[in-house]
Amino acid sequence: MSTITIREALNQALREELARDETVFLMGEEVAEYDGAYKVTKGLLHEFGSKRVIDTPITELGFAGLGVGAAMAGLRPVIEFMTFNFSILATDQIINSAAKMLYMSGGQFKIPIVFRGPGGSAFQVSSQHSQALESWYAYFPGLKVVMPSTPADAKGLLKSSIRDDDPVIFIEQERMYGNKGEVPDDPDFTVPLGVADVKREGKDVTIVARSLMVPLALKAAETLEQQGVSCEVIDPRTIRPLDIDTIVESVKKTNRVVIAEESHPHFGVSAEISAEIMERAFDYLDAPVKRVSGADVPMPYAKNLENLAIPDVNRIVAAVREVAYLD
């Protein structure tokens, strides 16, 4: 085990997969000469050369389409969006081409492509550069959506995503690149897609959290433990396919659920998880499922308002106390 940042873990995953399979290549804005806007691709141009690590113009729809074509032709592209905010420009290629090609070609063209980059809330970059888009992509059949919360998960899940034969949306949380954690040294270490991880075991309330909310949920669980409430924290890690079985098993044990997310509350991932819990574990619920979501407004620029728009530890604690009938 070595303790590294999520940024370094992602860099290791890319390096190892570039070395392991020569059909893998990176493409995106500033990924080569500048080492990536967030330095995730640091040193890779030098190591693997300009045929494997390619800078593009500011043309998201264009290079996303190039990637889909390369995948159809047998390569395994890793397309970096400088942030997922800019992936909005490329959605025609992602949704109408990448997600649907296997289906529309009757299984003739698999699309082993990864679209990756930072997403979620960032620090004071306002409405257009600070938003969570996972529910958009998770909506479409044909796409897989992955959101790691630890360095080990980031590395293991990115390697699995590159090796996967379906298009994967891989969303790295912009505020979490510097988070440190232990990562196995084994170069064959991977984390399977579609498998949730119980980050903390507990018996009174289940907290389902992903990405930025995982460390907050774990902190909330610590606070609540001192108040006599035992929380189980589950990180789905993959939003689609969603490991609902692990969540339902936990709910059957705890009878109460809080779902924490930084995205907007309406029509989102928590709404889907909540509906599935209701369908599969209705008779086990002792309280309504409680959601803790980002505010239903575009992300404010002002620091004080930004803080209010994103869930924090106190809001998760309050939600848990509410479903546990403590207040």
Place this chain on the structure above:
Amino acid sequence: MATKVIMPKLSPTMEEGQISRWLKKEGDKVSMGEPLAEIDTDKATMEMQALGNGVLRKILINEGQSAPLGQLIAVIAEPDEDIASVLSEAPASQPQEQKKQEQAPAPEQPQAQPQPQAKAAAATGAVPSRVDNGRQPQPAAISDSGRVIVSPLAARMAAEAGIDLRSLQGSGPGGRIIKKDIEAALTQPKPAPAAPAYPRIVETTRFQQAGASAYRDEPATQIRQTIAKRLVTSLGPVPHFFLTTDIEMDRAAEMRRGINALDPDLKISINDVIIKVTAAALIQHPEVNASFQEKFVRYYEHADIGVAVAIEDGLITPVVRAADQKSLSQIAAEVRELAERARSKRLKPEEYTGATFSISNLGMFGIDEFTAVINPPEGAILAVGAMTPKPVVRDNEIVIRQIMRVTMSCDHRVIDGATGAKFLQTFKKILENPLYLVV
């Protein structure tokens, strides 16, 4: 609004109840808390109280008939209230429903010019809502709208345990009944009012076929069914083995005579001495004062001794709690009092459950020796035979001694042969030399 009377859970093992006696007739006024009926559970006859005010409009289960937990057995309502919708939820097999409905004195069809009260009742939700997925509907009475507010989990737990949701106070927001409330209701046994036992009216039928012996069929009583169920769960999954020994009782008998001579009111029996000695031996052998609980073995700190008492239609084992800490006179008084109430069926559930070890004594019937069936989850039971003078060899001479033969049945899952034998050795040593009790 109408109050549905359902078969309540009156003992921890009760699955159905038999109406022993209705204390109110159809048409009688009843108020909340008043005794409504006596119900024969599997262990005792208990009183059921009314949970609503009004008139006992309909009896659906007659005296001598049984109903499973949670089944609608009667309806309390205003004299002129429409109870047709409530009755429509009763199982079709209930007796005389049709006939009685026709005889009912009050108008029950909503078309028949509803009275103001009936209108008000309808407005507040006289039609009870189903809260448990179409299983036996639970009565509704909690919220202003007449609905029981209950979490899905709590509703399911209540349905499984046969708990009347209406009898609970919800502790969640808006009075919602939640898991905690059901758990509290489950751990709090219902108070068992001391109801006198009434002789049961039993339908018996005689049969005679040519060449074969005559026989008669009597409906199996609740207690007989429970005994059958309990014993099958015992000899089936519980691997018994048996240890027998003879005990010279002369000194114990002499001690008993001596104590009773001091104070004739004490009335200590040999069985009381056996209970005291058993408790003392159990404390010395905690591995026998134990219970096999599938995933773990439970060892008890005190010797709670179950004493089998024969009653009119079966047997019951009232428990002398912490017999190891009680004096002979306390044990004697307690056993007398418990046996007395057992025979008149006035024991509370907590008084005949949860022993750690049991004693069955058939000495008074002249039985020399027998084997007893373990009452799970206890680990063992001691079967005590009659004390009789027998010739025995002592110091190469034949002498007469009071000999009592005991056989211990052990659950081999928790007690092994040598473990049981060592316990019995201690038991024999103390009983043959009761001075050990004061050492």
